Amino acid sequence: MPPVSTRPPVVRISGSDLLRDLDLTHEELLHLLNLAGEMKGSPKDYAGALAGRSIALLFEKPSLRTRLTFEVAIKQLGGDSVFSEGPVGGREPLKDVARNLERWVNGIVARVFAQETVEELAEWASIPVINALSDLYHPCQALADVQTIQQRFGNLKGLKLAFLGDGNNVAQSLMITSVRLGMDFALGCPQGYLPNPETVAQAEGLAAVSGASLAITHDVAEALAGAHAVYTDVWTSMGQEREALKRKKAFRPYQVTEELLAQARPEAIFMHCLPARRGEEVTDSVIEAERSVVFDQAENRLHAQKALLLMMLG
Numbered sequence: 001m002p003p004v005s006t007r008p009p010v011v012r013i014s015g016s017d018l019l020r021d022l023d024l025t026h027e028e029l030l031h032l033l034n035l036a037g038e039m040k041g042s043p044k045d046y047a048g049a050l051a052g053r054s055i056a057l058l059f060e061k062p063s064l065r066t067r068l069t070f071e072v073a074i075k076q077l078g079g080d081s082v083f084s085e086g087p088v089g090g091r092e093p094l095k096d097v098a099r100n101l102e103r104w105v106n107g108i109v110a111r112v113f114a115q116e117t118v119e120e121l122a123e124w125a126s127i128p129v130i131n132a133l134s135d136l137y138h139p140c141q142a143l144a145d146v147q148t149i150q151q152r153f154g155n156l157k158g159l160k161l162a163f164l165g166d167g168n169n170v171a172q173s174l175m176i177t178s179v180r181l182g183m184d185f186a187l188g189c190p191q192g193y194l195p196n197p198e199t200v201a202q203a204e205g206l207a208a209v210s211g212a213s214l215a216i217t218h219d220v221a222e223a224l225a226g227a228h229a230v231y232t233d234v235w236t237s238m239g240q241e242r243e244a245l246k247r248k249k250a251f252r253p254y255q256v257t258e259e260l261l262a263q264a265r266p267e268a269i270f271m272h273c274l275p276a277r278r279g280e281e282v283t284d285s286v287i288e289a290e291r292s293v294v295f296d297q298a299e300n301r302l303h304a305q306k307a308l309l310l311m312m313l314g
C-alpha cells in the first residue's frame with residue numbers, strides 16, 4: 001500500500017492571475033503562507049508538481065532575486081522556464097504577445113514598467129499571469145516578507161510594520177498585505193512621495209475589517225513607535241533615475257540608522273527587499289546587524305513563489 005499523505009490538499013487560486021495583492025483572497029493568502037512554510041521544510045515532497053509545464057519570464061527591468069528565484073522554483077517543481085528581456089510589446093501589440101505565449105507556455109511571470117502592461121497581458125492571455133513587479137505593486141515580495149515576519153515572531157496579527165521611505169510599489173504591496181493579515185502598518189515618507197490614494201483607500205477598508213491600524217505620516221518617530229519590523233527600500237526605483245538627486249535630498253531624514261532603529265521596539269527586525277543602496281536609505285551597520293533579516297526575505301522569495309506557482313499551476 002502506498003503511504004497515505006497527511007498533507008492537506010493544495011488550494012487552487014480562484015482568480016487566474018496575480019496582478020495585485022488583492023487578487024488572492026484572504027483564505028488563499030493564509031493557505032499560501034502555510035504551504036510556503038511546508039515547502040521550505042520538505043522541498044523534495046513537491047518535486048515534479050509542475051512536470052510538463054513551461055513558464056515564460058518576461059522582464060523589462062533588471063532583476064537578481066525575482067528572476068533567479070522563479071527559475072529555481074520552477075526547476076525544483078519539475079517545470080521549465082524561458083526568459084525574455086526587454087520591452088514587453090515593443091515590437092507588436094500586447095494582445096498579440098499574449099496570444100502567442102498562450103500557445104507555447106502554461107504561465108507568464110512579467111516584470112514591467114507600467115501596471116497596465118500586466119493587466120493587458122492578463123486580459124488577452126488565457127494562461128495565468130503573475131506580476132513580478134510593476135510601478136504600482138510587488139506582490140511576490142510582500143508574500144515573502146510576511147512569511148519572514150511570521151517565522152520570526154510566530155504570528156502576524158497585532159504586530160506593527162513601519163516602512164520608512166518612498167510610498168512605492170513595495171510599500172503599497174506591503175501596506176495591503178499587512179493590514180489584511182491584522183498587522184498595523186505605518187508609512188513614514190516625505191511630502192510628495194505618498195502612496196497612491198486608491199491603494200490607501202483599499203488598505204483602509206481592509207484595516208477596518210481586520211482591526212489593524214494604518215498610519216501615513218511625515219513623522220519618523222510616529223511611524224517607528226512600537227514597531228516590530230522596520231522596512232525600507234531604495235529612494236529611487238527603477239525607471240526614476242532622472243529624479244535621483246531630488247529624491248536623495250527629500251529622503252535624507254528617513255535613512256534607517258541605528259539611532260532611528262532605537263525608536264522602534266528593542267526586538268525590532270530590519271527588513272529590505274534588496275537591492276539596497278548602503279549610505280542612502282540604510283546604513284551599512286544596520287543592514288549587517290544581527291536584527292537584519294534581509295537574506296531570510298530573499299530566501300523566502302523562493303518558498304513563497306513555489307507555493308504560489310503550485311496554487312496557480314500545479
Ligand code: CP
Pocket residue numbers: 062063064065066067133141273274275
Ligand atoms: N527584491 C527584488 O525584487 O529583487 P530583484 O530586483 O533583484 O528581483
Ligand code: NVA
Pocket residue numbers: 133168169170233234236237238273274275
Ligand atoms: N522599488 C524598487 C524595488 C526593487 C526590487 C524598484 O521598483 O526599483
